[in-house]
Amino acid sequence: METLVRDIKLGIKLLLKEPTFSATVLLTLAVCIGANVAIFSVIQKVLLEPLPFHEPDRLVTVFNSYPGAGAPRASNGTVDFFQRRAHVDAFEEVALYQGSGSTVGEAGGTERVSTLRVTPSFFPLLGVQAALGRTFTEDEMEEGNDLKAVLTDAYWREAFGADPGVVGKELRVDGRSREVVGVLSSDFxxxxxxxxxFFLPIAFDEGDRQLDSWHSNNFSMMARLSPGATIDQAMAQNDALNDALIDQWPLPNARQLLEDVGYNVRIVSAQEDLVRDAKPVLFMLWGGVALVLLIGCVNIANLMLARAQTRVGVVATRLALGAPRARVARQVLTEAVVMGVLGGVLGVALGALGLKLLMSLGAADLPRGTEIGINGTVILFTAALAVGAGVLFGSIPMVQIMRGDLAPVFRSEGRSGTAGRGAVVLRNGLVVGQVAVAFVLLIGAGLMLMSFRSALSVDPGFDADGVMTGLVSLPSARYPDGDARRRFWDELVTEVRALPGVENASVTAQLPFTGNLSSSVVFPEGYTPAPGESLLSPMENIVGPGYLETMGIELLAGRTFEEPDGPDASRVIIVDEWLAKRYWPDGSPVGARMIYGAVPGMDSIPEDSYFTVIGVVRTIKQNDLTAAASEHFGAYYFSYRQRVPGSQAIVVRTAGDPAAVTPALRDVVRRLDEESPLYATQTMASRIDDSLAGRKIPLMLLGVFAAVALFLAAVGIYGALAYSVTQRRREIGIRMAMGSAPGDIFRNVVGQGVRVMGIGLVVGAAAAWYLARLVRSLLFGIGVADPRVLVGVAVVLGAVGLLACVVPARRATRVDPVSALSG
Structure with missing residues (x-):
């Protein structure tokens, strides 16, 4: 231990004696380790740390799947909840939940907040108890007993000033008073x-338990596996349950219908399900930042090799005086580790700044994003990374010292005036590695850039420019029937259209690119599925007259909705182009009737299930510009004047800046109903932009990593050639004395750099071809071997590398033969 302490002190002393070298190394390490700290902080919390609940490995997510109908991941119904809770022994507990929004407060002072509706089993399933009061009881999921609320710690502090007597007080939610029965702990x-x-109980009526409502899906489901049970066992028991329920389901051809749509129940780990979308992107970024650290370590190793040359006299003297070779090598390694640790300390500071940037770019929106921070695990990771980096770049000169013959490595200037061949090969090999890693990162950034450009070029099927949107929700307590809701929407649209600068306005229940989508089975009158043919569950929307015109959705046939399409008029429907071609490939659907809320083969279909097709519109992108055509199963539209929802988005096309109309929109809504605020206002164009955030942020980060790698590769090429020129100074002097022109010397030095770069490009291309396949799923509209990216990256890297060769090459042409030969 005493020897180690002495080595550390000596290492620090040597670093202080060479401030330029030390600053270069520490800055390189701080940037590279800091980037790793920032990314790992996200990885650790989002991907690696178990969910913060009791025995999280037993928590699973359950969902229904109908792949043949275009719904591979559907939600769950109330029948699923009661049946699985009662008959699946592999489940210790089952809970439903549904994210929603609620309007809180009194008239004139309301706000819209995010809430979660849950079954009382939700909290025991997670192993969560209230810090104050209690959570929900089983009888509170019965209608009439459900006017209760459980607050989060943050909302308790915000809305009630952390009042310890809050239990029993009232909270006005969606126009009705609810009793606060509990407050959760701050760490939940x-x-x-x-x-x-806050949380609200899900209330059920008797119909929710009846098998008639099976496959009416509106809720997410979580379950806790029984001790010793596995996901496979739970799947098998659910399959057996479904098989029994099919025979009891009061629907003709039920088994055939469900088999044709591929109905099954999927059960996955709750942890894996939570991060399923973020995982590939985060691992890609982790790999990218690891490559940045690798190229930084290679750069430092090259610097240390060059530095070792200047200290060869000290090393040789110590060895000649009898110092053990291992002792000298250990000192070199200790010095490198000291640099690594100091770089790690600086890296944590830079990493904290980088993490703040990541959070502002959208990391906070990731699953568990609000929990991300630099914690003890991140510090331990950083310590291991710093020591590992020091060992990595310190091991190369250490191994050279441990070799039997030091002369080929540490010779200053021999008779030939060049360094030993082993040292030259090693340094060139390190530069090859830098170029190869930079090539890989540039290829990754290039592919992501081209993929992003491809996504931007996708036509959503409507004109988003100049369109402002906002949401309004009407509480059922004050709008109990369709007539009341219809009057509100009619008045809202009329008043908004009268605002200055407004060209058109309407409303919609399912605004594109909000994630708020629903689908239901619909089919033409007289349709009989062929054997094995699946029913379709297209996207369903409810819109107002003028919606299609306001959004700029092209009408291809027939007409759009009009004011007379009201509750007493014939029921009408508009279908998109995809659905029209699917069911009427050789003709027009206009005038035909479609059936909604039933399935083929039913003995009796209610008359209000029939809708006459009045128009065909262009197919639009609903939620994802990059969604494949195979993922779209059609869409259809109802008029809100015939099917009246309680929540809709107002859509306004303006002549100028769409955001400028927002205050006037708020005033209109407030004037019509003081308790129903306009919320989530945003231009349609920005909603589309937000949908691409999952591609934009990785692109930006990968671009930064690639730029750092490109810079370090250029520095590596420059450093290697500059060092080579210094070592070859005598040789260059001899060449010039024998008649070599400066141009010959210039080409010789540049050629040396180009050869190294060429090898690096070949190695990098091979590595990039292999690694690019791992990110294939993240690409859109571009192949992993796109020639534009390959050629572009090769040109950029080659040009930067060539520029890095020019300075040392020009220095070589200015060598004075006389001083070189006499020095």
Missing amino acids: VVPGQADTR
Whole structure:
């Protein structure tokens, strides 16, 4: 231990004696380790740390799947909840939950907040108890007993000033008073629902338990596996349960219908399900930042090799005086580790700044994003990374010292005036590695850039420019029937259209690119599925007259909705182009009737299930510009004047800046109903932009990593050639004395750099071809071997590398033969 302490002190002393070298190394390490700290902080919390609940490995997510109908991941119904809770022994507990929003407060002072509706089993399933009061009881999921609320700690502090007597007080939610029965602890956060302010119980009526409502899906489901049970066992028991329920389901051809749509129940780990979308992107970024650290370590190793040359006299003297070779080598390694540790300390500071940047770019929106921070695990990771980096770049000169013959490595200037061949090969090999790693990162950034450009070029099927949107929700307590809701929407649209600068306005229940989508089975009158043919569950929307015109959705046939399409008129429907071609490939659907809320083969279909097709519109992108055509199963539209929802988005096309109309929109809504605020206002164009955030942020980060790698590769090429020129000074002097022109010397030095770069490009291309396949799923509209990216990266890297060769090459042409030969 005493020897180690002495080595550390000596290492620090040597670093202080060479401030330029030390600053270069520490800055390189701080940037590279800092980037790793920032990314790992996200990885550790989002991907690696178990969910913060009791025995999280037993928590699973359950969902229904109908792949043949275009719904591979559907939600669950109330029948699923009661049946699985009662008959699946592999489940210790089952809970439903549904994210929603609620309007809180009195008239004139309301706000819209995020809430979560849950069954009383939700909290025991997670192993969560109230810090004050209690959570929900089983009888509170019965209608009439459900006017209760459980607050999060944050909302308790915000809305009630952390009042310890809050239990029993009232909270006005959606126009009705609810009793506060409990407050949760401050460390409780629902992953993926971090903005939840309070919880409300889901209330069921008798019909929710009846098998007639099976496959009416509106809820997410979580379950806790029984001790010793596995996901496979739970799947098998659910399959057996479904098989029994099919025979009891009062629907003709039920088994055939469900088999044709591929119905099954999927059960996955709650942890894996939570991060399923973020995982590939985060691992890609982790790999990218690891490559940045690798190229930084290679750069430092090259610097240390060059530095070792200047200290060869000291090393040789110590060895000649009898110092053990291992002792000298250990000192070199200790010095490198000291640099690594100091770089790690600086890296944590830079990493904290980088993490703040990541959070502002959208990391906070990731699952468990609000929990991300630099914690003890991140510090331990950083310590291991710093020591590992020091060992990595310190091991190369250490191994050279341990070799039997030091002369080929540490010779200053021999008769030939060049360094030993082993040292030259090693340094060139390190530069090859830098170029190869830079090539890989540039290829990754290039592919992501081209993929992003491809996504931007996708036509959503409507004109988003100049369109402002906002949401309004009407509480059922004050709008109990369709007539009341219809009057509100009619008045809202009329008043908004009268605002200055407004060209058109309407409303919609399912605004594109909000994630708020629903689908239901619909089919033409007289349609009989062929054997094995699946029913379709297209996207369903409810819109107002003028919606299609306001959004700029092209009408291809027939007409759009009009004011006379009201509750007493014939029921009408508009279908998109995809659905029209699917069911009427050789003709027009206009005038035909479609059936909604039933399935083929039913003995009796109610008359209000029939809708006459009045128009065909262009197919639009609903939620994802990059969604493949195979993922779209059609869409259809109803008029809100015939099917009246309680919540809709107002859509306004303006002549100028769409955001400028927002204050006037708020005033209109407030004037019509003081308790129903306009919320989530945003231009349609920005909603589309937000949908691409999952591609934009990785692109930006990968671009930064690639730029750092490109810079370090250029520095590596420059450093290696500059050092080579210094070592070859005598040789260059001899060449010039024998008649070599400066141009010959210039080409010789540049050629040396180009050869190294060429090898690096070949190695990098091979590595990039292999690694690019790992990110294939993240690409859109571009192949992993796109020639534009390959050629572009090769040109950029080659040009930067060539520029890095020019300075040392020009220095070589200015060598004075006389001083070189006499020095």
